[in-house]
Amino acid sequence: MAKSKMEYWFEEMHTSNVKMSIRVDQHLYSGTSEFRRIDVFDSPEFGRFLTSNGNVIFSEQEEFTYDEMIVHVPMAVHPDVKRVLVIGGGDGGVARELSHYKEIEVIDIAEPDKMFVDVCRKYFPDNAIGLEDVRVRIYYEDGLRFLRKCQDKYDLIINDATDPLGHEAGLFTKEFYGNCYKALHDDGIMVYQHGSPFFDEDEENCRAMHRKAFKSFPISRVYQAHIPTCPAGYWLFGFASKKYHPIKDFNPERWESRNIKTWYYTTHLHKGAFMLPKYVEDILKEEE
Amino acid sequence: MAKSKMEYWFEEMHTSNVKMSIRVDQHLYSGTSEFRRIDVFDSPEFGRFLTSNGNVIFSEQEEFTYDEMIVHVPMAVHPDVKRVLVIGGGDGGVARELSHYKEIEVIDIAEPDKMFVDVCRKYFPDNAIGLEDVRVRIYYEDGLRFLRKCQDKYDLIINDATDPLGHEAGLFTKEFYGNCYKALHDDGIMVYQHGSPFFDEDEENCRAMHRKAFKSFPISRVYQAHIPTCPAGYWLFGFASKKYHPIKDFNPERWESRNIKTWYYTTHLHKGAFMLPKYVEDILKEEE
Numbered sequence: 001m002a003k004s005k006m007e008y009w010f011e012e013m014h015t016s017n018v019k020m021s022i023r024v025d026q027h028l029y030s031g032t033s034e035f036r037r038i039d040v041f042d043s044p045e046f047g048r049f050l051t052s053n054g055n056v057i058f059s060e061q062e063e064f065t066y067d068e069m070i071v072h073v074p075m076a077v078h079p080d081v082k083r084v085l086v087i088g089g090g091d092g093g094v095a096r097e098l099s100h101y102k103e104i105e106v107i108d109i110a111e112p113d114k115m116f117v118d119v120c121r122k123y124f125p126d127n128a129i130g131l132e133d134v135r136v137r138i139y140y141e142d143g144l145r146f147l148r149k150c151q152d153k154y155d156l157i158i159n160d161a162t163d164p165l166g167h168e169a170g171l172f173t174k175e176f177y178g179n180c181y182k183a184l185h186d187d188g189i190m191v192y193q194h195g196s197p198f199f200d201e202d203e204e205n206c207r208a209m210h211r212k213a214f215k216s217f218p219i220s221r222v223y224q225a226h227i228p229t230c231p232a233g234y235w236l237f238g239f240a241s242k243k244y245h246p247i248k249d250f251n252p253e254r255w256e257s258r259n260i261k262t263w264y265y266t267t268h269l270h271k272g273a274f275m276l277p278k279y280v281e282d283i284l285k286e287e288e
Numbered sequence: 289m290a291k292s293k294m295e296y297w298f299e300e301m302h303t304s305n306v307k308m309s310i311r312v313d314q315h316l317y318s319g320t321s322e323f324r325r326i327d328v329f330d331s332p333e334f335g336r337f338l339t340s341n342g343n344v345i346f347s348e349q350e351e352f353t354y355d356e357m358i359v360h361v362p363m364a365v366h367p368d369v370k371r372v373l374v375i376g377g378g379d380g381g382v383a384r385e386l387s388h389y390k391e392i393e394v395i396d397i398a399e400p401d402k403m404f405v406d407v408c409r410k411y412f413p414d415n416a417i418g419l420e421d422v423r424v425r426i427y428y429e430d431g432l433r434f435l436r437k438c439q440d441k442y443d444l445i446i447n448d449a450t451d452p453l454g455h456e457a458g459l460f461t462k463e464f465y466g467n468c469y470k471a472l473h474d475d476g477i478m479v480y481q482h483g484s485p486f487f488d489e490d491e492e493n494c495r496a497m498h499r500k501a502f503k504s505f506p507i508s509r510v511y512q513a514h515i516p517t518c519p520a521g522y523w524l525f526g527f528a529s530k531k532y533h534p535i536k537d538f539n540p541e542r543w544e545s546r547n548i549k550t551w552y553y554t555t556h557l558h559k560g561a562f563m564l565p566k567y568v569e570d571i572l573k574e575e576e
Contacts, residue, residue, distance in 0.1 A: 017311035017333035045305035045487065198516055199333065226514060226522040228486055233521015234514040268563040275560025277552045
């Protein structure tokens with residue numbers, strides 16, 4: 001086929017000195033919302049993938065890792081989640097994983113970017129099916145503004161926002177963590193993207209995030225996953241909690257009894273995900 | 289500086305459809321040995337790095353992960369390692385980590401490629417210092433041929449060979465695993481590079497490797513690390529053992545008492561490294 005002879009590549013700078021390139025079959029969509037440029041590509045290696053301002057947000061071949069790890073880890077710890085707030089998450093992948101849990105009554109999604117939701121509905125039906133769950137309500141609002149109205153309202157807040165420097169900068173401020181704390185019930189948990197710790201350019205963001213969460217919540221731990229399209233293939237998540245400890249209050253039997261099908265998460269891996277490399281432990285400890 | 293304006297990149301195909309690029313400051317060395325082309329580069333992000341036939345073998349900024357994980361994991365399990373064989377390992381990084389252990393009496397290195405050793409001595413003194421340990425003996429021989437002469441001789445064999453398809457193909461055969469078994473004492477351990485499981489192109493190698501080790505040793509487990517220059521940033525190691533189990537016989541207190549300085553390995557991480565993603569567990573189980 002002629003297709004395989006053409007050199008057609010998407011490239012992402014992971015730092016100014018390291019680049020990841022993905023061979024592309026087709027550029028399916030390009031649009032600019034109020035917040036960002038959104039593109040959709042088909043690729044032989046990662047399947048279909050979406051970019052925001054030129055950064056890969058997720059791909060068909062690996063989104064399971066991110067969505068499973070940000071949902072099942074807190075859900076296997078908190079014994080009774082009824083009300084969940086997802087900040088960002090307009091693609092539906094997080095909602096899809098949440099929809100496996102029968103005890104959840106409300107899944108609120110605060111996603112300011114309606115174009116992002118529409119693009120995902122059209123091009124990523126396997127993610128967007130999560131938005132069809134009857135418990136889901138989408139609020140096309142800025143996450144920080146949405147949170148300011150909330151008090152003692154949620155059992156779990158998932159911050160699915162990815163870009164600490166762009167339009168989502170407000171979701172990485174001290175005020176944001178304080179508002180999350182206020183919006184949670186007394187035994188609430190908040191999980192968030194903690195970035196990639198390996199490259200020097202990313203390390204300061206990673207430090208600042210831990211500093212803020214550690215000051216705002218009595219329990220603040222970090223866990224990890226391998227996500228190939230992330231810088232260095234390595235991603236951290238934050239687990240900030242008012243009462244439950246991610247390991248001491250983890251109930252593997254209860255989670256296993258649900259029979260949720262996964263590709264990445266296991267109850268073994270749950271524990272292993274909190275066992276971090278020495279250099280990451282050192283970075284975090286220095287901010288505590 | 290003009291340097292920062294020049295686009296000068298080393299590129300490695302991780303699959304035919306995914307590429308990693310590293311900005312280069314200088315190309316310090318290029319030579320072709322009997323076995324392969326060897327190059328050395330300086331880069332702003334990974335420091336100095338070495339390539340073999342165009343594949344990154346290690347870089348200053350991340351070699352610690354690989355060398356620590358392949359040495360400290362078995363050393364924290366086996367209670368009394370006196371004789372070690374390293375297959376490949378001519379750069380000295382594995383020997384450097386082994387040199388922290390006083391009880392070791394012999395570190396034999398079977399490295400056919402003398403040019404590789406010479407290049408590492410010149411350009412990577414922080415690795416090659418491992419070769420200066422008085423217990424180290426370098427045999428410039430093919431690993432498989434060296435092994436055929438060995439019987440009941442070692443407590444630990446570390447297969448540091450990286451290229452299952454090139455000149456080191458013999459080190460990934462069924463005969464190789466059988467010869468390692470024979471060369472080990474009754475309570476010996478063998479560790480080896482298990483490759484990256486994420487991309488389809490790598491998965492079959494990963495399966496074949498587990499199949500062979502699982503048939504050759506009573507205990508055969510796989511553990512993981514994040515190594516940014518590896519395909520998908522994700523690397524597996526094999527732990528094949530005649531007697532000791534990597535978790536049940538793991539002695540964290542004994543290892544801690546040695547006070548070895550690390551950047552990646554911790555005794556927590558030791559356990560976590562064996563807790564694998566579901567899709568990796570499934571691949572391995574299918575070959576058992």
